[in-house]
Amino acid sequence: MPLLHIGSDVEFISFSMASPFKDEYTQWFKTKVCIQVESFRGSFQSVLDQQALLHFQKGLQLLYQNLQGSAELAPIEEQITLKLLGNGRGGITVSGAAWSKARYGNHLEFSFEMDQTFLPSVLAQLDAIIPS
Incomplete structure (x- = not known):
């Protein structure tokens, strides 16, 4: 199962990807x-759309090149x-929100x-996950 791991071993968010599936709109x-x-530590099941992953990948590439700006993962759900x-000097703030259901219920x-040295492995993981 492909893994997308962002952060260190102590503080992180990770996505374990199962086999992709398609509908009439996206993968x-x-x-x-x-x-x-x-x-805090928790896990839940979710779905990610390929377009959101591609947008995130492009943002991460620019963030790695420039060390400033942002990259966002904002799936349809x-x-x-x-x-x-x-921050322009190699420091990166990772922030987000997780919901028990798609945008309702309990949330964190x-x-x-982290710093920019984590980005190459994140980009390599995305390359392995997203079909060419």
């Missing part, structure tokens, strides 16, 4: 999302949203810090 990935930040914001807002 989807059934996903187990795991979040670990400070004293919006059960999980994620933003990586560069989170953030953690």
Whole structure:
């Protein structure tokens, strides 16, 4: 199962991708999302659309090149949203929100810090997940 892991071993968000499936509009990935930040840890099932992953990948490429700006993962369902914001010096703030259902029910807002050295592995993982 392909994995998209953003962050360190201590604070992170990860997406374990199951086999993709298509509908008439886009390709989807059934996903187990795991979040670990400070004293919080949780996981839930979600779906991510390919267009959201492609948009996120392009944003990450620019963030890695420029070390400033942002990359956003905003799937159609919006059960999980994620933003990586560069400070121009290599520091990156990862922030997001996770919902128990698509945009309703219980939710967790989170953030953690990382640096640009994590981005190449995230980009390589996205290359392996998104079909050519």
